[in-house]
Amino acid sequence: MSNKIVTFGEVIMRLSPPGNRTMKQSHEMEFFFGGTELNVASSLATMGCDVRHVSSISDDFVGESAVSFIKSLGIDTTFINKNEHPLGLYFLEVGSSVRASRIAYNRLNGSFANIKSEEIDWEKVFEGCRYFHWTGISPGISESAYETLKEGLRTARELGIEVTTDPAYRSNLWKYGKNGNEVLKELVSYSTIFIGGVNEINEILGTQFSSDKEGFMEACKELKQQIPSIHKIFDKIRIGVTASSQQTQGRALVDDHYFETEVLEVNPVVDRIGTGDAFAAGLIYGLINFDDEKALKFANAACAIKHTILGDINYSSAEDILEVMNGNSGGRIKR
């Protein structure tokens, strides 16, 4: 069986003043293409996986540039459609030390928000596919994105595809009338692998579990009880010490077995965006290639090394990540 992975989600452009400048101090901005699910796809493709991304982009030179970028990563762009709406984007002012980073979005009326469910032939999309990855961002953008995603999830489960879920709840989305928590619970029900922790479970189930180990284990059990299709739960813990220093750790519950990784420290942080996506991609890669415990370790190392790379994408090879996992501190030059 093929290991092809399908991802679905917005292709979004990030615009950011160079270095630590604020926008008022700048006349130019660096730009990057990303998007939480595309970031997962990109990292998987960089590690050599066969990946297909499904989305809808703008039918202009901005969209063309985005596709060109996605192709450069080796991702299959066959199912990226175009429409007359502009590509979603956001502005980022990068913080430092005690100054937090700030984001301003422009995505709610973009080309992805205007995706149409009927444009996607999900059966064709999933041909030869083993994993389908989605996040809670997509259904928060628009009703049609929600519907398109639901149809994809339904089809995936019908076809017996493993569904990995990052149920990122964001309160600044969900402007189109639906209740985010309810919709997320509905969609998470299609999942088989849950990538999230106590906060996410509390939001979906309306529970109040604590975030310590015991709370985590109880929350996981409750989730598995309510949604039995979920057989594995992996949690990423990123501790933002400051805007310039971060710690990452993974923990998991698989078949009532709890395990966790050591804490990795990153200082300084080059870029925080996409570190959760690097974790998810590392995890999926790990699940395909390693056992669950090593997969979690690999995911945590992937999350850590992403903090050192500018932009949304984790450009690390599996070898690079294994080195970090095995304790390489970065102090020697590779010649």
Added chain:
Amino acid sequence: MSNKIVTFGEVIMRLSPPGNRTMKQSHEMEFFFGGTELNVASSLATMGCDVRHVSSISDDFVGESAVSFIKSLGIDTTFINKNEHPLGLYFLEVGSSVRASRIAYNRLNGSFANIKSEEIDWEKVFEGCRYFHWTGISPGISESAYETLKEGLRTARELGIEVTTDPAYRSNLWKYGKNGNEVLKELVSYSTIFIGGVNEINEILGTQFSSDKEGFMEACKELKQQIPSIHKIFDKIRIGVTASSQQTQGRALVDDHYFETEVLEVNPVVDRIGTGDAFAAGLIYGLINFDDEKALKFANAACAIKHTILGDINYSSAEDILEVMNGNSGGRIKR
């Protein structure tokens, strides 16, 4: 009587790859704030006029940067409101020689499109004001922008304010259901000074005048007959020889008197955007300070020199423009 000028229109951000790069070849973009009516305000403020701009911007750090920029020009920003929608923007790939420039917009759901008529107290806006400048871009963006503008025009005329009109018809606007030509005719009826030529008149009146001198004179007469409040018509002719070389000329009909300027040539062109706005600003400045013929010459020189300045804004002083008007070819350094 004060010479304060009020302008109304979108504050829009331009994003452009540096130099002649295409977007695919770039990792960064230069950005500029502008907008056709703000450009007019900016040029007038740079020449020392008292200017107030009315608009609605995003309530985030992007909007804050825009306001900071507008303040730097010395423009009164008291009547620039904020709302929760993103600032409008567009991407520009700058052409060269036989390669034309390209623009992709993201403005139809932005903060200006969501301006509310009731937010603007037009009587307060116009206190001490002598000129009100608007263009046909604003009513094409959204119904509420159209309604806000109409209320402003109605008030301006009630207060006996001179209304200068740049009836820029753009077919890629007008997506919200109204017929652009009809709306423009309605709004132009509030004008006293018309800055446009045969194409604009044909679009508004549905006529077919030719663009030569005779056609221009007939078109003007027809316009003045149908809209008697218009007492002066000034036309800017910009001939785009290539993307790198342009010619500009002005012609006018005031009280049945036709006059025109000489042709000015600009080679190379640094930036084409905002050259029409530089003409309008030069004209308003000229009408305040000179007679009509000198005003037209000044406007034409302002249009020419703007081609040599990066961004949307004409940063030239009145002295700079007078030098071009008086034949200075730019060949000597000012020490």
Added chain:
Amino acid sequence: MSNKIVTFGEVIMRLSPPGNRTMKQSHEMEFFFGGTELNVASSLATMGCDVRHVSSISDDFVGESAVSFIKSLGIDTTFINKNEHPLGLYFLEVGSSVRASRIAYNRLNGSFANIKSEEIDWEKVFEGCRYFHWTGISPGISESAYETLKEGLRTARELGIEVTTDPAYRSNLWKYGKNGNEVLKELVSYSTIFIGGVNEINEILGTQFSSDKEGFMEACKELKQQIPSIHKIFDKIRIGVTASSQQTQGRALVDDHYFETEVLEVNPVVDRIGTGDAFAAGLIYGLINFDDEKALKFANAACAIKHTILGDINYSSAEDILEVMNGNSGGRIKR
């Protein structure tokens, strides 16, 4: 009563190779406008205060750019005059870790050094004003700067305005013949609020107090005895651990009551210049809006966050500073 604040001092341009480059390694320099008193004005204006800056700048496009920048911050520039001398400037090579930063000045014959006392109508300047802020830099630049300042201080006290003093003694100034320590003592006598510590008091009074808590308290008492108009003393302690890591703390003596803040750590440091000015601005904002202890805490947090912002100016809002004051470590993104 209005809370308008008046500041007086040089507008100076900073020129610095990008990043950590030395000048020999560069072909370009980033530039910023600042100046110790203007930095205070800028921070106060950013926090929403009504601020007026008094200075003299060059009558050329460099001076025009400076004014445009000052306007962008919302500062009243009515009393910034122009003369035919060049704008003061300095070059900065930014250090890192064990390598200290270096500055080379070009200011002693500039437009501010050539300010004329008779150009400033101080009574008009202080209309509606509640605070006047000055520093010991200005009188060190030239005799006419000293005289202009003294006239301002005399008028301020006559009008009952609160005078905040940062008595920065710099041995590389004071080239025009006067004894810096004596002049500073004379000018400090016009103060009501003293922003400085043991070193500054020792320099002004010729004393030898130690820099520990006891020494600080004794020094303050001696200062208040010799200059009874001073009723509050606030001290900023910045500990430069390395060029890349700094600690800040505030302490104060108000009416024989000693209090101090906790130590805030900043790592990495983006920019050290203007952190003392951020403290002074935070303090003045705090004195207007909070009690003295909270004002000191706010000032210390303002000083800390300024270390994370490029350039001379603290672009933080009061909300941003309150967050740091309340323990936000910068580790989460604000969306």
Added chain:
Amino acid sequence: MSNKIVTFGEVIMRLSPPGNRTMKQSHEMEFFFGGTELNVASSLATMGCDVRHVSSISDDFVGESAVSFIKSLGIDTTFINKNEHPLGLYFLEVGSSVRASRIAYNRLNGSFANIKSEEIDWEKVFEGCRYFHWTGISPGISESAYETLKEGLRTARELGIEVTTDPAYRSNLWKYGKNGNEVLKELVSYSTIFIGGVNEINEILGTQFSSDKEGFMEACKELKQQIPSIHKIFDKIRIGVTASSQQTQGRALVDDHYFETEVLEVNPVVDRIGTGDAFAAGLIYGLINFDDEKALKFANAACAIKHTILGDINYSSAEDILEVMNGNSGGRIKR
């Protein structure tokens, strides 16, 4: 039958100081991937053709970046091998007006020079292929590049594939011992379509034809007599008026029928490199989609528009080129 095109040649990196700077004046260089045959592939892929490039690159992160770039264009990279030699590169100082551009090469011991004939399974390469494009650069780099190419040409002809030839003779190549003119004649013998003019024919055949129309026709006849497999000859004439201004024209002899295009002028020139390759790509696209005369016109327009694009690659769509061909001067913005 498929229209797949195969190209073979070096992937080379261009390093160039920004703008018109000389290397002595720079601390940074812009880089681009290209190579005469890859440029042809890139332009064809941009126009929507199915293209496969055959080459050998370095097995390091430089080579990885090159492949990523080639993928971004949509070119099939299956037959791009890797070896332990560094990627070929060249430095370019861009001239202006009377100052000519200068190039310094570093390619003769690179990864392409070390390509091995046995690494390429040409039969597999040509599956479904209709056109094979090569140039005289490749055999000048090394003996193994020559042998690999010859094997490709032999196979192509065996399979009845159309072979387009750009016989670029460069005297600064051919350092490995073979006589360039002789080798070129041998390899050109495998051609069916010759893209070159009098100079190229004279070099290959050792003749002395003049470069006017008569000379061109006689030279073509002589070439077709000596190499009967050549049935079409297309010549690009680029007149370098100065480093900043160029003229392009095409002429051809097909079955004793001579035709030529009008002269197109480009001023200013953004980038001269790759303009001949743009001609070749335009020609191949034209031969697939149009008749021979329109193909030549299209090729000439492609050559002209390439002068306005930075880097080696012609990023123009077929629509862009058709516009230039149909007389669009570039003077209007495409919104």
Added chain:
Amino acid sequence: MSNKIVTFGEVIMRLSPPGNRTMKQSHEMEFFFGGTELNVASSLATMGCDVRHVSSISDDFVGESAVSFIKSLGIDTTFINKNEHPLGLYFLEVGSSVRASRIAYNRLNGSFANIKSEEIDWEKVFEGCRYFHWTGISPGISESAYETLKEGLRTARELGIEVTTDPAYRSNLWKYGKNGNEVLKELVSYSTIFIGGVNEINEILGTQFSSDKEGFMEACKELKQQIPSIHKIFDKIRIGVTASSQQTQGRALVDDHYFETEVLEVNPVVDRIGTGDAFAAGLIYGLINFDDEKALKFANAACAIKHTILGDINYSSAEDILEVMNGNSGGRIKR
């Protein structure tokens, strides 16, 4: 006899916003070291001559960078002293087409203005020297610069050294109390070769000759009559068609023999600064290596090619200049 050339004059830093930006639109500036006499020295050193520059620079890292740059050109810096005053500098906004360039100076109190005559041991400076080049800029900066130069001129003539003079009269200098025209006449009296035309002669002698050929010849005769040590007069004519297009021509009177060069056109102009200095350097090189007529042609070609090079320095080799002189239009790439 050696051909060593000594130059004397200010080392000045140019600061300029990148491209065609105005200062208001910039956050960074490109910088270059130059100065009219140093530009001559630099061009001569680049062409392989043995050159020594005499000056006084700032004793800080700015001065160190300047010396490092001068050394990079191969110029002998033994007689460049240091003092505690800042290095002179100027800001340049680069114009385009009809917009003229603008300069703002900061040099009148700098390290060169504070040079001391007694610091220079002119006899040692001139050891082995054949040419001494100076311009009318130096004595306009300060009295001590004037005195230092006069002592140098006196010594040079005593030693029988050829003195080349560029009597650039600038009305924005001469602020220290002396009459520029009178001083220039005094200093020009030490010359043997005069590089200037009718304007310069009129300014020095107070005459009113016309600028046509006859006027030029009469002016030259008058100059030679009044200052008999002058035996050769070479004039550079630069016609600034626009800020982007220039024409250059040379004419001369040597021993009553008039000759002139053809007109060279440069379009576009990359940088106008230092083109007169390139002429002077070309002339001195020509006088050393060629006959007078060829020297003038060479000087004119040097002047033309300098327009295509960014910064103050002509980086062209003698071979580059000979190519332009011999009609190479720059249209072909040198590989």
Added chain:
Amino acid sequence: MSNKIVTFGEVIMRLSPPGNRTMKQSHEMEFFFGGTELNVASSLATMGCDVRHVSSISDDFVGESAVSFIKSLGIDTTFINKNEHPLGLYFLEVGSSVRASRIAYNRLNGSFANIKSEEIDWEKVFEGCRYFHWTGISPGISESAYETLKEGLRTARELGIEVTTDPAYRSNLWKYGKNGNEVLKELVSYSTIFIGGVNEINEILGTQFSSDKEGFMEACKELKQQIPSIHKIFDKIRIGVTASSQQTQGRALVDDHYFETEVLEVNPVVDRIGTGDAFAAGLIYGLINFDDEKALKFANAACAIKHTILGDINYSSAEDILEVMNGNSGGRIKR
């Protein structure tokens, strides 16, 4: 006796994406000239020593730029020859924190690899020279580099010159057929001062000493026994904590006397390349000016401060290094 120092080795160009970008994320690269022995020369020249570098560079504008750079440092370039091979270069992706830096080389067929022993007149080179510095990089590049170096070493010892050796063994060199360890042992036999530690001694002698203090002392004794001309051994210990944080320490054995320095910490690291060369240069400077123990301390401080400077070269003055040696932490600005 003069203190002139001669260095011999490749001049190599470093090309690196800006900041922490990977090459895939870049369109431009910063470049620097360096090379391990040139770095030593550069640091010594910056500290005021009289230095001559011997090498072979490319005869093109790349080589010209390199020479210009070397001259800017004040190094004597008389014995830098040119040949028709390209300048060696390498690409560097700069890591951060847990991500290690990566290098890709292009040097084995460059101009230095093609140096010819007979081109160098070593007796002339060493005129007035007291120190000769070489490293184990040079003989690893090519056989002719090895032979040229050996001839230099032989001559140096004949002339009684002190030979300082950095026996850097690199496994990615030595492709031309010789055994690196054997050759190094042969060449080290010409040394008098050995700059290396246990690893280097083990590689050269084929021993297995441990890296603790005892191992170091035993290894040194063994080395001195086998190569009695070595009278001093200095070891640099750089501990790469992460790619962003490093520690440095020095230890030495001179006449059976062991001594070591304290550990210096650098965080963040701006640039790791050339820190070993900074140590060597600091040591040589120290041996000339101080006693052995102070020389080692100075070398260690030089190594530490180099980590804060971009590029290969340590631009620090002796005063800068002494400050670090004496405990200055970099936390105060030098005005």
